[in-house]
Amino acid sequence: PQLSKPVLTALNEAVGQELFAHTLYLNLAINMQGVGFFGCAKYFKSESESEFAHAQIITDYINDRGLVATVPMISKQTDIAKTIKEAFTVSLDAEMDLEKFYLELYERCEEETDEGGYGDCQTAIFLQELLIIQRKAVGEVRDYLSTIDRCGSNEAALLIFDGRFL
Numbered sequence: 001p002q003l004s005k006p007v008l009t010a011l012n013e014a015v016g017q018e019l020f021a022h023t024l025y026l027n028l029a030i031n032m033q034g035v036g037f038f039g040c041a042k043y044f045k046s047e048s049e050s051e052f053a054h055a056q057i058i059t060d061y062i063n064d065r066g067l068v069a070t071v072p073m074i075s076k077q078t079d080i081a082k083t084i085k086e087a088f089t090v091s092l093d094a095e096m097d098l099e100k101f102y103l104e105l106y107e108r109c110e111e112e113t114d115e116g117g118y119g120d121c122q123t124a125i126f127l128q129e130l131l132i133i134q135r136k137a138v139g140e141v142r143d144y145l146s147t148i149d150r151c152g153s154n155e156a157a158l159l160i161f162d163g164r165f166l
Helices: 005-034 038-064 085-108 120-152 156-164
Strands: none
Touching: 005 038, 005 085, 005 120, 038 085, 038 120, 038 156, 085 120, 085 156, 120 156
């Protein structure tokens, strides 16, 4: 069966959030390149490509359910990260926001319509894949932030951290 209007609306919003994350990571890559952390720039560029792929996964799912995704306008990026810690903190916030969004949508899809939910078990199953991706992303970025915290303001340690992505 086709997606209900509320589920389609939520999935279109998910496409927008993934595309926002795509541009956010591209912006962070540019920021890191600008301050000479070329490994982190490479990492964030790769993350940008991953977020774009996630948007494609969602649009493919919408198409598989008989509809066409609507690509929303993406807001301009305003975050400017001047340090590795700032960049990874922005990244963690974005990944946690996406995780929260998918968890709430999953719960709505699991709930029956008479309980205020969407009653769409197929979409709930689909969202499990995205929730796993987000859980891993949040954990990875937290691990990186822990390492960055251990580096402190030691430029040599930060350059070694940066070099892990080259």
